[in-house]
Amino acid sequence: MQYQSQSVAKLYxxxxxxxxxxxxxxxxxxGLQYVMGDFLFPEIPFNVARMVHTNTLIxxxxxxxxxxxxxxxxxxxxxxxxxxxxxxxxxxxxLIAAALTVVGYLAVPYATLAQITGxxxxxxxxxxxxxxxxxxxxxxxxxxxxxxxxxxxxxxxGRKTVVTIVLLTGLLGLAVFFLFSFYNPDNLVKDxxxxxxxxxxxxxxxxxxxxxxILAFVLIKTTGIDREVVEKWLYIIIAMTLITGIIGTGHHFxxxxxxEYWQWWGSIFSALEPxxxxxxxxxxxxxxxxRKREHPNKAAVLWAMGTAVMAFLGAGVWGxxxxxxxxxxxxxxxxxxxxxxxxxxxxxxxxxxxxxISYAVPLMRGQEAKSNAKQVMEMWSFWLMTISIVxxxxxxxxxxxxxxxxxRYSDAPQAFMMVQEKISLFYWMREFTGLVFxxxxxxxxxxxxxxxxxxxx
Amino acid sequence: xxxxxxKSMARNIYYGGSTFFILLFLALTLDTHQAWPARDxxxxxxEQVAAGKRLWERNNCIGCHTLLGEGAYFAPELGNVxxxxxxxxxxxxxxxxxxxxEGVPGRRSMPQxxxxxxxxxxxxxxxxxxxxxxxxxxxxxxxx
Ligand code: HEM
Ligand code: HEM
Ligand SMILES: [Fe+2]
Numbered sequence: 237m238q239y240q241s242q243s244v245a246k247l248y249x250x251x252x253x254x255x256x257x258x259x260x261x262x263x264x265x266x267g268l269q270y271v272m273g274d275f276l277f278p279e280i281p282f283n284v285a286r287m288v289h290t291n292t293l294i295x296x297x298x299x300x301x302x303x304x305x306x307x308x309x310x311x312x313x314x315x316x317x318x319x320x321x322x323x324x325x326x327x328x329x330x331l332i333a334a335a336l337t338v339v340g341y342l343a344v345p346y347a348t349l350a351q352i353t354g355x356x357x358x359x360x361x362x363x364x365x366x367x368x369x370x371x372x373x374x375x376x377x378x379x380x381x382x383x384x385x386x387x388x389x390x391x392x393x394g395r396k397t398v399v400t401i402v403l404l405t406g407l408l409g410l411a412v413f414f415l416f417s418f419y420n421p422d423n424l425v426k427d428x429x430x431x432x433x434x435x436x437x438x439x440x441x442x443x444x445x446x447x448x449x450i451l452a453f454v455l456i457k458t459t460g461i462d463r464e465v466v467e468k469w470l471y472i473i474i475a476m477t478l479i480t481g482i483i484g485t486g487h488h489f490x491x492x493x494x495x496e497y498w499q500w501w502g503s504i505f506s507a508l509e510p511x512x513x514x515x516x517x518x519x520x521x522x523x524x525x526x527r528k529r530e531h532p533n534k535a536a537v538l539w540a541m542g543t544a545v546m547a548f549l550g551a552g553v554w555g556x557x558x559x560x561x562x563x564x565x566x567x568x569x570x571x572x573x574x575x576x577x578x579x580x581x582x583x584x585x586x587x588x589x590x591x592x593i594s595y596a597v598p599l600m601r602g603q604e605a606k607s608n609a610k611q612v613m614e615m616w617s618f619w620l621m622t623i624s625i626v627x628x629x630x631x632x633x634x635x636x637x638x639x640x641x642x643x644r645y646s647d648a649p650q651a652f653m654m655v656q657e658k659i660s661l662f663y664w665m666r667e668f669t670g671l672v673f674x675x676x677x678x679x680x681x682x683x684x685x686x687x688x689x690x691x692x693x
Numbered sequence: 694x695x696x697x698x699x700k701s702m703a704r705n706i707y708y709g710g711s712t713f714f715i716l717l718f719l720a721l722t723l724d725t726h727q728a729w730p731a732r733d734x735x736x737x738x739x740e741q742v743a744a745g746k747r748l749w750e751r752n753n754c755i756g757c758h759t760l761l762g763e764g765a766y767f768a769p770e771l772g773n774v775x776x777x778x779x780x781x782x783x784x785x786x787x788x789x790x791x792x793x794x795e796g797v798p799g800r801r802s803m804p805q806x807x808x809x810x811x812x813x814x815x816x817x818x819x820x821x822x823x824x825x826x827x828x829x830x831x832x833x834x835x836x837x
Contacts, residue, residue, distance in 0.1 A: 270767070273801030278794065281804050282767050283756020346753045347806075355751065362750025364764050420750075422743040424823060425733040428763065429725070464700060471703035478711035482718045491831035492761050495728040499829070501721065566833060569762030569770065649836045652769035653801070 313394025546583025620676030745819025770837025
C-alpha cells in the first residue's frame with residue numbers, strides 16, 4: 237500500500253463481508269421455506285427474507301465497489317484521497333442506514349414500515365430490489381454523491397488513467413440511474429419500464445464498467461503487463477458493453493405492455509451482450525499468459541481468472557439461454573430467471589469484489605500475500621463457493637425446465653402450486669448446496685484472520 | 694493486430710458507439726410513450742386502481758408473487774389472476790380475506806393482511822386493470 241488514505245477501504249471491505257454472510261443466511265432461510273412452507277411463518281414471511289437477501293446483496297456489492305475505489309484510486313492517481321474523513325463519515329452513514337433498514341424489515345410489518353417512514357409523501361417502496369423506505373433511498377443518494385465527490389476530486393487532481401476514468405464513469409452512471417427509483421407513476425406499465433432503467437442499466441450497463449476497471453487494476457498489478465495493452469482492451473470491452481447493453485434493455489420489454497417491436501430490438505441486441513463478457517475472459521487469460529512477473533498472491537489471481545470465466549458463464553451463457561423473445565415467452569419469471577440471476581450476480585459482481593479484497597487486504601497489512609496455508613484455505617473457499625453456485629444454478633435450471641413444461645408448455649397446463657410440489661426435489665438439492673456455499677463463505681472469512689505465528693510475534 | 698488496431702480507435706468506438714446507442718434508446722423510448730395509450734389500459738386507471746397499486750406496494754406483494762412475470766417466484770403469477778378467478782371480484786376478495794393467520798401447516802402460506810372492505814375493492818380493481826394491459830399474449834395460458 238503506497239498511500240495512507242487507501243486504508244479506509246478496509247472498513248468497507250469488512251462491512252461488505254459481514255453483509256455477505258447475512259445475505260447467505262437469509263438465502264438459506266428462503267431455500268428452506270421453498271420446501272417447508274411454514275418455516276418461520278408468520279414471523280419471517282418469505283417476502284421479508286427475500287428483501288433482506290437481495291438488499292444486503294446490493295448494499296454489500298456497493299460497499300465493495302466503494303472500498304475498491306478508495307483503494308485503487310489513490311494508487312492510480314498517485315496522491316492521497318481527497319478526504320479520508322469524509323470517506324469514514326460516509327461509511328458509518330451508509331452502514332447505519334442499511335442496518336436500520338434491515339431491522340425495520342424484520343421488526344415490523346412492511347406496511348407499518350411504509351407508514352412510519354412516510355412512504356405516502358413520495359411512494360417508492362414495494363418494488364422488487366427497491367423495497368427500501370424512501371428516506372433510505374435519499375440517504376443512499378447522499379452517500380453516493382459524497383462518495384463521487386471524494387473520488388472525483390482525487391481523480392481529477394491526480395494522474396488520470398483509463399482505469400480511473402472508466403471507474404468514475406461507471407460510478408457516475410450508477411448514481412444517475414438510481415435516481416429512476418424515485419419515479420413511481422400510477423401507471424404500472426410506465427413504472428415497470430423505468431424500473432428497468434435502474435436494474436438492467438445497472439447490471440448490464442454501468443456496473444460492467446466498474447467490473448472491468450477493478451479487474452483491469454488487479455491484473456495490471458499482479459501480472460506487471462503494459463498499461464497500453466490493458467487500456468485498449470478496457471476501451472473495447474466497455475464499448476461493446478454499452479453498444480449491446482443499452483438497447484439490450486429491450487429484453488425486458490416483451491410482455492409488460494410495451495410495443496411488439498421490442499421483441500426484435502431486445503432479442504437482437506441482448507443476444508450480443510455475451511460478447512463483452514467473452515472479451516473480458518479473453519483479456520484476463522491473455523494478460524495472465526503474458527505476465528511479466530509471478531505475484532505471490534496466487535489466491536487473488538485465481539479470483540481474477542474466476543471472475544472472468546464465471547461472469548461469462550452466468551451473464552453470457554445463462555443470459556443468452558432465455559433472452560430471445562420466443563424462448564422468454566415460456567421462461568419469463570420462472571426458476572430459469574432465478575438460476576441466471578444467481579450465477580450472473582455471483583460470477584460478475586460477487587467475484588470481482590472478492591478479487592479486490594483478496595488482492596488488497598494483505599497489502600493493507602504490509603505484506604504482498606498471505607501465508608501459504610491461508611492462501612490454500614482461501615482457494616478452498618473459492619472452489620467451494622464457485623462449484624456450489626454452479627450446482628445451485630444447474631438445480632434451479634432443472635426446476636425451471638420442468639416448471640416451464642408442466643405449467644406453460646404441456647397440453648394440460650397445471651397450476652403453479654401443484655407444479656412447485658412436483659419439483660421440490662430440485663429445491664432440496666439447491667438448499668443442501670447452499671449449505672456448502674455457506675461453508676465456503678466462512679472459510680473465506682477465516683482465511684483473513686491473522687496467522688497464529690504472526691500473533692505470537 | 695496490435696499496431697493496426699490502436700488504443701485511440703478503441704476509445705473512439707467507445708465514445709461514438711455509446712453516444713449513438715443512448716440516442717437510439719431515447720428515440721425508441723419516445724416512440725414507446727406514443728404507443729402506450731393504445732396498450733396500457735390507462736382509460737381504466739381510476740383513483741381506486743391507483744390506490745390498489747399503493748396497497749400492493751405497501752404490503753410488498755411482489756416479494757412472493759410475479760406481476761406480468763416480474764417479482765418473486767414463490768407464489769403464483771397475479772397479472773392474470775383476475776381472469777384465472779373467472780372474472781369474479783368476490784372470489785378474489787374471499788380468497789384474500791380467508792388466509793389463516795398462522796398459515797397452513799407444512800405449506801407455503803399467504804399472510805393475513807386484515808384489509809378493510811374498501812381496501813379489498815382497491816386491490817381487486819388494481820388486479821383487474823393489470824389483467825387488461827396488452828401484454829402481447831403473455832402468459833402462454835391461464836395458469837400464468
Ligand atoms: C452480470 C450481469 C448480469 C446480472 C447480474 C444479471 C442479473 C439478472 C437478474 C437478477 C434478473 C432477474 C430480474 C428480476 O428479478 O426480474 C435478470 C433477468 C434477465 N437477464 Fe440478466 N443479468 C446479467 C446479464 C445478462 C445478460 C448478458 C443477458 C443476456 C444475454 C441477460 C438476460 C436476462 C433476461 C432475458 C432476463 C429476464 C428473465 C425473465 O424474463 O424472467 N442477463 N438478470
Ligand atoms: C447460497 C445460498 C443461497 C440460497 C439458498 C439462495 C436462495 C434464494 C431464493 C430462494 C431466492 C428467491 C427466489 C424467488 O423469488 O422465489 C433468491 C433470490 C435471489 N438471490 Fe439467492 N440464494 C443464495 C445465495 C445467493 C448468492 C450468493 C447471490 C449473489 C450472488 C444471490 C442472489 C440472489 C438474487 C439476485 C436473487 C433475486 C433473483 C431474481 O429476482 O431473479 N443469492 N435466492
Ligand atoms: Fe437485462
